[in-house]
Amino acid sequence: MTVSYIDRQALSVLSVSVMEALHMTKEQYGWLGTAFSLAYLVGTPLGGWWIDLAGARRGLLVSVLAWSMVAALHAVVPGFGVLFVLRLALGIAEGPSFPGSAQTVQRILPAGDRVRGFGVLFTGSSFGAMVVPPFASWVYREAGWQVAFLVTTAAAGLLWIPLWYIATRSRDVRAQLDGAAAQDEATAGPRPPFVELVRHPIVLRALAAIFCAAPIFAFPTFWGASFLHTNFQVTQADIGHYLWLPPLVFDASAITFGHLAARQRRPEGAPARGLVGTGVVLCAMLALLPLAASPWQATIGMSIGMAGSAVVYTLVTADLLARMPLGVASLASGILAGAQSLALIIVSPLVGRLVDRLGSFDAPTVALGLWAIPGGVVWLAWRPAVRYMPRARIHKAT
Numbered sequence: 001m002t003v004s005y006i007d008r009q010a011l012s013v014l015s016v017s018v019m020e021a022l023h024m025t026k027e028q029y030g031w032l033g034t035a036f037s038l039a040y041l042v043g044t045p046l047g048g049w050w051i052d053l054a055g056a057r058r059g060l061l062v063s064v065l066a067w068s069m070v071a072a073l074h075a076v077v078p079g080f081g082v083l084f085v086l087r088l089a090l091g092i093a094e095g096p097s098f099p100g101s102a103q104t105v106q107r108i109l110p111a112g113d114r115v116r117g118f119g120v121l122f123t124g125s126s127f128g129a130m131v132v133p134p135f136a137s138w139v140y141r142e143a144g145w146q147v148a149f150l151v152t153t154a155a156a157g158l159l160w161i162p163l164w165y166i167a168t169r170s171r172d173v174r175a176q177l178d179g180a181a182a183q184d185e186a187t188a189g190p191r192p193p194f195v196e197l198v199r200h201p202i203v204l205r206a207l208a209a210i211f212c213a214a215p216i217f218a219f220p221t222f223w224g225a226s227f228l229h230t231n232f233q234v235t236q237a238d239i240g241h242y243l244w245l246p247p248l249v250f251d252a253s254a255i256t257f258g259h260l261a262a263r264q265r266r267p268e269g270a271p272a273r274g275l276v277g278t279g280v281v282l283c284a285m286l287a288l289l290p291l292a293a294s295p296w297q298a299t300i301g302m303s304i305g306m307a308g309s310a311v312v313y314t315l316v317t318a319d320l321l322a323r324m325p326l327g328v329a330s331l332a333s334g335i336l337a338g339a340q341s342l343a344l345i346i347v348s349p350l351v352g353r354l355v356d357r358l359g360s361f362d363a364p365t366v367a368l369g370l371w372a373i374p375g376g377v378v379w380l381a382w383r384p385a386v387r388y389m390p391r392a393r394i395h396k397a398t
Contacts, residue, residue, distance in 0.1 A: 001097060001098065001101050001121060001122070001124025001125045001128065002124040002125070002127050002128040002131070002156070002160075003064055003068070003128065003156045003157055003160045004064075004067070004094050004097040004098075004124075004125065004128065005124070005125045005126070005127075005128030005129050005132075005221075006128040006131060006132050006152060006153065006156040007067055007068060007071035007090065007094070007153045007156060007157070008036065008071075008090065008094065009128060009129050009132040009221055010071065010074070010132055010136055010148070010149055010152045010153055011032065011074065011087075011149075012132075012221055012222050012223075012224065012225060013132050013133050013136045013137065013225055013239060013240070013243065014136055014140060014145045014148055014149065014225075014236070015029060015225050015226050016225055016226065016229050016235075016236040016239070017140065017144075017145040017236050018083075018145055019226075021145065022077070022079055022080055022083065024080055025352070025356055026226065026352040026353075026355045026356045027349060027352040027353045027356050028080055028352070029226070029352055030348040030349040030350070030351055030352025030353065031084065031348070031349050031352070032083060032084060032087050032348075033087075033218075033222050033344055033348030033349075033352075034344070034345050034348045034349050035084050035087040035088050035091070036087040036088070036090060036091040036341075036344075037091065037340075037341040037342070037343075037344035037345045037348065038088070038091065038341065038345050039087070039088040039089070039090070039091025039092045039095075040091035040092075040094060040095060040337065040338070040340075040341040041091075041338045041341035041342055041345065042091075042092065042095070042338075043091055043092040043093070043094065043095025043096075044095045044096075044098065044099060044333075044334035044335070044337035044338045044341065045095075045194060045331065045334040045335055045338055046095055046334070047059075047063070047095030047096030047097070047099050047100070047330075047334055048095075048096070048099035048330040048331040048332070048333055048334025048335070048337075049194070049330070049331050049334070050096060051096050051099045051100045051103055051330040051334075052099075052103070052328065052330040052331055054178075055103075055177045055178035056100040056101070056103045056104045056107070056177045056330075057164075057168045057173070057174060057177040057178055058178065059096050059100050060096065060097070060100040060101075060104075060164060061161065061164060061165065063093065063094070063095075063096040063097065063100065064097075064157050064160055064161060064164070065157065065161065066093045067090055067093035067094045067097075067157075068153060068154060068156065068157025068158070070086060070089045070090045070093050071090060071149075071153035071154075071157075072149070072150055072153050072154045073086055074086055074149045074153070075146040075147070075149040075150040076146070091341075095334070095337075098333055098334070098336075098337045099330035099331070099333045099334040099337070100330065101121055101124070101333075102118075102121070102317070102321065102330060102333035103177075103330040103333070104177065105117040105118055105121055106321055107176045107177055108173070108176055108177075111322075112262065113262070114318060114321070114322070115258050115261050115262045115314070115315070115318040115322075116255075116258045116259055116262045117258075118254075118258060118314050118317050118318045118321075119254040119255045119256075119257065119258020119259065119314045120254075120255060120258070122250070122251075122254040122310060122313050122314050122317075123250070123251040123254050123255060125250075126246075126247035126248070126250035126251050126254070126306070126310070127247065127251060128156075128247075129220075129221045129243075129246075129247040129250075130243075130244045130247035130248055130251070132152060133225075133239055133240035133242075133243035133244055134240035134241075134244055135152060135240075136148045136149075136152045136240070137236070137237060137238075137239055137240030138240070139151050139152065140236065140237065141237050194331070197328060197331065197332065197335065198335055200388060201382070201384060201385065202320065202323050202324070202384045202385060202388055203320065203332065203335060205378065205379055205382045205384050206316050206317075206319070206320040206336060206339075206379070207335070207336065207339040208374075208375040208378040208379050208382075209276070209312055209316040209375055209376060209378070209379035210312070210313070210316060210317075210336050210339040210340055210343075210375075211339045211340075211342065211343045211375045212280070212283065212312070212343075212371060212372045212373070212374065212375025212376050212379075213279070213280075213283055213308070213309040213312035213313060213316075213372060213375070213376075214309075214339065214340035214341075214343040214344060215343055215344065215347045215368050215371055215372075216283040216286055216305045216306070216308060216309045216368060216369075216371075216372055217250075217305075217306060217309035217310075217313070217340075218340075218343075218344050218347070218348075219286065219302065219305065219365070219368055220243065220246040220247075220302040220303075220305070220306055221246075221247075222344075222348065223351060223361070224239075224242075224243050224246065224302060225239045225243065226355075227298070227302075227361045228242060228243075228295055228298065228299075230355065230359070230360065230361060231298065231360060231361055231362075232294070232295045232298065234295050242295055242296070242299045243299070245299050245300070245303050246299065246302045246303040246305075246306040247306065248303075249303040249304075249306050249307050249310075250303075250306040250307065250309065250310040251310075252307075253306070253307035253308075253310035253311055254310040254311075254313070254314045257275055257278075257279070257310070257311045257314060257315060258314045258315070258318070260272075260275060261275055261314075261315050261318070268386055269323070269384070269385075269386030269387075271315075271319050271384075272315050272319070273380050275311060275315055276311065276312060276315050276316065276376070276379065276380060277376070277380055278308075278311060279307075279308045279309070279310070279311025279312040279315070279376075280308065280312065280372060280373065280376030280377075280380070281308065282304055282305065282307050282308025282311065283305055283308035283309055283312065283369070283372035283376070284308070284369045284370065284372045284373055284376075285301070285304050285305060285308070285369060286301065286302070286304075286305035286365055286368050286369035286372070287365065287366045287367075287368070287369025287370055288301060288369070289301040289302070289305075289361075289362075289365040289366075289369070290362035290365060290366060305369070308372070312376070316336075316379065317333070317336060320332060320336065321333065323384065323385065323386065323387055323388050324388050325388065328388075347368070347371075350364075351364045351368075
């Protein structure tokens with residue numbers, strides 16, 4: 001997850017220079033976010049289906065190699081059109097990242113530790129977003145944005161691949177990550193069709209929550225550099241001084257609330273409504289960002305929103321997968337990631353268009369904060385089934 005977000009965040013951190021060099025508007029930059037999200041929307045369910053069949057050990061190894069190569073090619077783009085195509089390619093290539101990571105948590109950890117495991121897992125994405133601003137800004141100051149792209153994205157993948165190989169080479173780990181798919185089908189029956197899974201009430205409820213939190217998480221990571229430059233005239237070279245904080249707060253929130261949820265004693269199937277409700281409130285506080293009077297106040301405001309998105313992502317994902325058979329963990333995770341992409345497909349170009357017209361991020365941040373409320377309310381009010389049961393099995397039982 002860290003490598004995935006390093007490779008996708010490099011563009012966000014270097015966006016001020018990239019837009020100037022390629023003569024792009026903010027609306028065009030917003031369409032780059034839509035391009036990645038559209039491809040990721042398709043790539044995550046496909047990646048989840050493939051990871052469920054191939055296993056996370058081999059699947060993630062191939063995927064990281066592929067998307068690292070695509071990310072490195074960003075360094076030689078001649079214009080907006082080629083960059084748009086590369087963002088599509090990156091979205092498809094990164095499709096297996098979250099499904100493979102979620103499958104690893106589900107298969108390696110015992111049930112009582114999985115919610116904590118997801119809290120740690122989500123820190124990978126924010127850690128990647130935290131590492132990129134200071135590192136890419138430093139390389140930019142020394143060698144320009146093209147070299148910053150190449151060094152940042154290539155280094156991450158090349159460091160991770162041998163570490164993953166070492167961590168997964170033991171016979172026991174290979175058996176858990178590669179050999180469990182056939183066992184799942186033998187014990188839980190064949191995998192349900194994609195359409196049946198995505199229409200199930202348990203999945204729809206989780207989609208509503210992720211759909212509300214996704215733009216809150218994406219604002220600091222995708223728009224943060226442009227926001228600080230537009231509203232507070234922070235230069236490209238100084239972006240890294242600020243944007244390390246929201247991902248750090250995300251990490252702390254994911255781990256803390258994952259631990260609190262694991263310690264709560266609740267009846268079987270009872271969700272952590274109070275904790276998730278707290279997360280939704282924190283997400284909605286992004287609407288107060290126009291009150292910030294300095295770059296640091298704005299960064300703290302973005303960090304509060306990131307904390308809320310961490311709570312929603314961690315607890316909603318853990319709640320969903322606790323109700324799913326192990327054999328569809330990656331596919332269900334891919335569907336959640338697809339909901340995130342769908343939200344960003346809608347939001348990213350609208351944010352860019354509003355900023356181009358108004359010259360400020362004030363109106364978009366108010367709208368994004370209010371966006372978080374309906375989906376959060378749906379998740380909190382909906383009482384789901386304790387376990388997922390395929391329709392074929394329901395008909396057979398009756």
